Amino acid sequence: xxxxxxxxxxxxxxxxxxxxxxxxxxxxxxxxxxxxxxxxxxxxxxxxxxxxxxxxxxxxxxxxxxxxxxxxxxxxxxxxxxxxxxxxxxxxxxxxxxxxxxxxxxxxxxxxxxxxxxxxxxxxxxxxxxxxxxx
Amino acid sequence: xxxxxxxxxxxxxxxxxxxxxxxxxxxxxxxxxxxxxxxxxxxxxxxxxxxxxxxxxxxxxxxxxxxxxxxxxxxxxxxxxxxxxxxxxxxxxxx
Numbered sequence: 001x002x003x004x005x006x007x008x009x010x011x012x013x014x015x016x017x018x019x020x021x022x023x024x025x026x027x028x029x030x031x032x033x034x035x036x037x038x039x040x041x042x043x044x045x046x047x048x049x050x051x052x053x054x055x056x057x058x059x060x061x062x063x064x065x066x067x068x069x070x071x072x073x074x075x076x077x078x079x080x081x082x083x084x085x086x087x088x089x090x091x092x093x094x095x096x097x098x099x100x101x102x103x104x105x106x107x108x109x110x111x112x113x114x115x116x117x118x119x120x121x122x123x124x125x126x127x128x129x130x131x132x133x134x135x
Numbered sequence: 136x137x138x139x140x141x142x143x144x145x146x147x148x149x150x151x152x153x154x155x156x157x158x159x160x161x162x163x164x165x166x167x168x169x170x171x172x173x174x175x176x177x178x179x180x181x182x183x184x185x186x187x188x189x190x191x192x193x194x195x196x197x198x199x200x201x202x203x204x205x206x207x208x209x210x211x212x213x214x215x216x217x218x219x220x221x222x223x224x225x226x227x228x229x230x
Contacts, residue, residue: 023225043222052225057192057199064219065197081226089226095190097145097220 002076002102002118003132004028004037011040013114016080016106019045023053024106028076029067037075037102052091053079076118078104086115088126096121102129138166138210141217149177163193164206166216181218182206190221 008028016024025045028037041063046056067073077098081089086107088096096103099122107115118131137157142150150156156174160166164182171178181191186206193200194217200208210216 025222027222047225049225051227052223054221054223057194057201057219057221060192060219060222061194061197061199061217077222079224084226089224091227092224095221095223097143097190097222099145 001130001132002104003035003134004076006133006135008037008040009116009133011042012078012104012106013116015042016108016114019080020108021050021082022048023050023080023082025053025055025077025079027063027074028078029070029072030075032071032073035075039072050082074098074101076104077101078106080106080108082108084109086117088119088121093121093124093126104131137212139215140166140170141215143219145220146177146180146218149174149180159212160210162206163195163200163208163210163216166210167206190223192219192221193217194219 015026023045026042029039029041030037044056044059045053047054086105088103088105103119103121105117116131118129120127120129137159140156140158142154142156147153156170158166158169160169167178167181181188187193195203195208195210196215
């Protein structure tokens with residue numbers, strides 16, 4: 001299960017809406033081993049694409065180094081799908097590289113309703129998990 | 136002195152869980168060859184027959200080696216090499 005504050009949830013949705021129709025992506029960092037995201041880190045989509053995302057490698061290096069120094073880890077890795085459902089694609093599954101992260105998918109295909117779902121992805125297997133939003 | 140190599144979570148199965156390992160070599164390619172002696176299987180996750188794998192980022196100190204000389208990038212004692220899997224995906228299949 002993913003437990004996330006309303007504030008972080010809203011920030012992810014706002015980022016996804018702002019970058020629509022391109023895919024938005026980013027990280028929520030949290031204390032290592034704690035499984036609770038606390039810090040919102042929107043990332044550039046180096047691909048600037050409606051169908052693909054990739055973190056900018058220099059930005060990723062800086063962000064991962066900052067997390068390391070703060071004894072944090074990427075608790076959530078999020079990205080948006082802008083024309084399809086909020087479910088991991090084959091591409092998402094094949095590139096998933098943080099076995100401990102919650103993979104959050106947001107779909108902005110509907111103007112009024114945002115889908116927000118969370119998954120674990122490991123060894124090419126996907127399992128959806130409930131999302132609990134807390135104040 | 137040696138070259139310090141930082142290993143991401145997903146590849147620590149090859150390093151008995153170690154976050155950092157050490158190696159030697161005068162280029163990145165030699166360094167990966169040296170690591171392979173003690174951490175069998177690691178090299179194949181970093182390199183394929185065309186060079187560095189597309190979805191693996193390797194940094195010499197704080198520079199992405201793709202903007203240096205790739206596998207031919209010179210390395211020396213005291214350097215730090217960091218491996219990070221690229222974070223990527225998306226709705227469609229990548230080209």
